[in-house]
Amino acid sequence: MSFSFFKPSRPKTPVEVAKAIKDTLAALDTKTVVEVKALEKALEEVEKNFATMRCMLSGDGENEPNADQVTQLAQEICKEDVISLLVHKLPILGWETRKDLVHCWSILLKQKVGSAYCCLQYIENHLELLDFLVVCYDSKEIALNCGNMLRDCIKFPSLAKYILESASFELFFKFVELPTFDVASDAFSTFKDLLTKHDTMVSEYLTAHYDEFFNLYENLLTSDNYVTRRQSLKLLSDFLLEPPNSHIMKRYILEVRYLKVMMTLLKV
Structure with missing residues (x-):
C-alpha cells in the first residue's frame, strides 16, 4: 500500500x-x-x-x-x-x-x-471615506457594519472633528428616526459618540454652530417618536453638563423657545 x-x-x-x-x-x-x-x-x-x-x-x-x-x-x-x-x-x-x-x-x-x-x-x-460610511446608514443591509466602523473612527479626534463639521453630520438627525429600529438605534449610538467622546472639540463645534445645531436638535426633542424624544433629552443633558459646555448650557436654558420645549416634555 x-x-x-x-x-x-x-x-x-x-x-x-x-x-x-x-x-x-x-x-x-x-x-x-x-x-x-x-x-x-x-x-x-x-x-x-x-x-x-x-x-x-x-x-x-x-x-x-x-x-x-x-x-x-x-x-x-x-x-x-x-x-x-x-x-x-x-x-x-x-x-x-x-x-x-x-x-x-x-x-x-x-x-x-x-x-x-x-x-x-x-x-x-x-476623508471622503467617512462620508461614504455615514451615507451607508441609508442601506439597512450594511448600516450596522458601517456604524461599527464609524464608531472605531470616532475614537480618534481628527476623524470625529471631520464628521462633526461635515455636511454628512446633519444626516444623523434623519438616521436616528429611520423606521428600522436597530438601524435607528445604531445611528443614535454613533450620534451620541460624536457628541460625547471629545468634550473640548464638541464645545468648540457647538459654539461655532449653535443656532443650526439646536434648530435641528429641537426636531428630535419634539419628535412624534417617544423613544427618540427620551433618548435625545438624555443625550442633551449628557453633553450640556460637560464642563467645557457650561457656556452653551447657560445660553440654551435662557432661551424661552427651548424652555417651552423642556416644559412640554415634563408634562408628557
Missing part, C-alpha cells in the same frame, strides 16, 4: 495577503457584478482572503498573532490603497465577509508604524 503525503501550503506573507485582497476586491467590478456565477466566484475569493487577514491580525484561536506581521499587513494595506477598496466595496460583500471586515477594521486602526497610526493617517488623507 502506498501513501501520498502532501506538504501544507506555505502561509501567505503580509505583502501577499494585502495584494490578494486588493486584487479580489478590484475584481468586483461592474462586469463581474452583472454575471451571477462570476460574482459568486469573486465573492468566495474575497471571503477566503478576508478570513486569512482576520487570522493574521487576531490569531487562529490556538496561536497569538505575530506583532511584526500585523504591523506589516497594516502598512501594506495602506500602501496598496486597500483601505479605500474595503470601504467602497462594502455594499457588495457577503454577510460573513462584512463581519470579518468590521473585526479587522478595529485592529487595523490601532496599528502603529513607528510612532504613527498608518491606517488613521490614510483615512485622514481620504
